[in-house]
Amino acid sequence: MKLKRILIGLEIHIELKTKSKMFCGCSAVHFEKIPNSQTCPVCLGLPGALPVPNFKAIESVILIGQALNCEILKESKFDRKNYFYPDLPKGYQISQYDQPFCLNGWLEYKIQGTNYRAKIRRVHLEEDTGKLVHTQVKGKSCSLIDFNRSGCPLVEIVTEPEFDSSLAAKTFLEKLQKIVRYLEVADADMEKGQMRCEPTVNLEIEDGGKNYFTPLVEIKNINSFRFVQKAIDFEVERQFKDFEEKRIEKMPGNKTTRGWSEKKLETGLQRTKEEASDYRYFPEPDIPPIFWSDKQITNFKELFKKIVLPDKLESRFISLYGLRPEQAEILCRDKETAFYFEKCVELGKIKKITSLDIVNKLINQSKKAKQFADLSPKEFIEKIGESQKLFSLNKEEISLIADRVLKENQKIQDEYRKGKTQVLGFLIGLVQKEAKGKADPRIVQKILAEKLA
Amino acid sequence: MNDKNKQKLKNIKTLSEEEVKHIAKLANLSLSNEEVKKFQGQLSETLNFIQVLDELNTEKAEPTNHASGLSNIFRQDEIKPSISQAEALANAPSLSDGFFKVKAILERNDDEI
Structure with a gap:
């Protein structure tokens, strides 16, 4: 049994640094703020609230899309992605399904001087969820929810599953972080959760002349570039062993999610993944569709060109x-x-x-x-x-002084040549004295050492 | 609607128990065995009823994803006052220290995942 190929696809979420949230006027700066102090009916998912898209966030996504060599879609819209989770107050997330803002791009990255090109599938905009804290209150396990982050603008970037090593994935991510920072649309600090990366990993394994693919695994909860690499490496090994034992192949419906544990340095099963059709995506009825005029597209391109x-x-x-x-x-x-x-x-x-x-x-x-x-x-x-x-003296001037000093100190020269190399420091001092401190000591040392050799 | 989908809908007679359970799970509902049986019949009936839409000729209809006729509605990136923490939490069934509180939600909770 032989590992033929590693297949890694990346799904990256990046928080945009707009002032206000994606669909309401609450502050989007939520890090370490008093819990549930920056909410409103829109981002709490209360009935009757009307979400209105933040233009700055859309512009930021389109900048990212252009930096990733994507095409800007002329027609776009928001969709509802339905699922239940306590951090999602409405029971759906406003996201984009079949008409994201940007599609089909690529980004080059470099490993040890060689250029590689990663294909980008899509770049879309969605809203962030609330933040969950898993803890114990009065001895009982529970989860606490802070909705300050709920409704903050979040960009999702999806690559094709073409990275063949954890190093390639990590290098790409570092490049992506650098780009969004240059664009000044995000701070993308992984430790603060401003950039979150979920690699999907599986393997192609050769056995007895036949090729098999292992089931897809999405890894969550990675909060540093170092752990991206570690988590992928762990998963590659785990999947290979798992296939040796159980011989389960990739099939529709058997994708799973595993969480990376920093303490244990391993991934653990979280849940079986829902299929796209289970999310029952449909166009967001509260937000009208978006059609870009040629002029607006030109404006987006002009804006990008300036960066x-x-x-x-x-x-x-x-x-x-x-x-x-x-x-x-x-x-x-x-x-x-x-x-x-x-x-x-x-x-x-x-x-x-x-x-x-x-x-x-x-x-x-x-x-x-x-x-x-x-x-x-x-x-x-x-x-x-x-x-x-x-150090205004040049090499020639220093060399002349050195010659003079050496001539006057024949004895010390001899000592040096006999192996008493520590006298070099003394000679450097003499040259410096002659030069009135205007010689660079590193150059003096180099010249003296050459002359004494 | 394409022929494949039409065919699929025509074939619906009765939803299986598994399908009903799956739909219930997606809707975050827990159903008793009797309820599964009951909804198996009711949901299938509903689906068969809706199938009447298949008879419409939609060849020349443009797909619509919005009914208002509006487009490009945006807001500027400006902060507006939020509601207070007390207001936000006012209707919460359970809370703790300024947070909404729910029962532990991760199956595997020996670590912060």
């Missing part, structure tokens, strides 16, 4: 400023650092500070908890300027 995405910025940094791809990648991880860099380069030109000087300083600093964040680009450039002025 610089990380890929474009990285290649600009490489071609324009001569950065190495790794350097460009580090700087472009977040928009703030990337733009900060560009501003510094602009200011540095006057003072003859090169982009390479800036990138080195910036990358070194960003390792140390982003100290530059406190400095304006102008201050940052001045700081580099000072340190360069400080």
Whole structure:
């Protein structure tokens, strides 16, 4: 029995950072707020309430769709997805079924220098559910519900099941997070639940010249990129063993949901999955359909064109400023650092500070908890300027001083050559003294070591 | 409606017990065995009655998904006052510390899933 192929599809939910909720005016900023303090008849699902779509949320979804190379559908609508769960006050979720805002896209991502292309099936808009807390009250297990999150705008992105490793899935997700942050439509912090990812995993197994597919498993409850990888890896192994034992193949109706447990580092069975027809989708009668005019589509495209995405910025940094791809990648991880860099380069030109000087300083600093964040680009450039002025001597000048110092200290030279290498520090000190501190100590050390070799 | 669906509807005589139980589950209803039998008959009758719609010729009718004739109704992204926590919870059958309270809902609840 041999594992032939891993098939991973991703379903990603991202909370949009609009001010108000999807269909009502309650605040959509719900993290750590007093429970049930940001609700109204619409998001509590009270009878007679009328949901009205938030245009900003729709615009945000269409930006994401464009960044994922999707087509924008000219006709779109909202549908009701019916199911019962305590965090869903209406007994249905307003979502999109057969006419989502965006369809059929792709996104390229890179693993160790090689480009891969993931196909995107759809990008649609829906409302978030309330938040459940599973706990005990007076010794009895119960679930508590906070509806502050109920009705917040949520984008769902569905990929084709074409990722063949957990690393590919994770890399794609990191890229997606970076993109929505550049678009400034979401913060997408996984730990805060602003970006939630549900991989669906199954395997193709070869046995005795025949190929078998294992039943689909959707993994829920993953809240970091690291755990995306761990959960998928665990599931691959579990499914292979399970197939060896039970030989159950994929069939309509045998998809299951498993929850990832951080403590146990394993997935556990949650429930058998409902089929799409069980959700009895139908057009939302409270929200009229949406038809985009050509002009509106052009507006969406114009809006998108104004936004610089990380890929474009990285290649600009490489071609324009001569950065190495790794350097460009580090700087472009977040928009703030990337733009900060560009501003510094602009200011540095006057003072003859090169982009390479800036990138080195910036990358070194960003390792140390982003100290530059406190400095304006102008201050940052001045700081580099000072340190360069400080070490104003070039290699040739330092070399001349070093020659002079060595000539005057023949004995110490001999000691060094006999193996007493610690005298190098003393020689560096002498050169520095001669140079009145205007030599870069690293260059002094290099030159001395070369001359003494 | 396409021929396949028409055929499917024509074939409905009586729903099976399994189908009734499945529909009840989706509607979050628990039915006794007698009720399953009772609704098996009633639901089948209803379905057969609705089948009369099949006789309509809908070849030239555009699919409608909304009756109001309106389109593109949006709101701007502006915050309006919410109701208070006390108001939100006023009709809750059970609550705890500002939360709505329901009985434990996960089958497997040894961990926060």
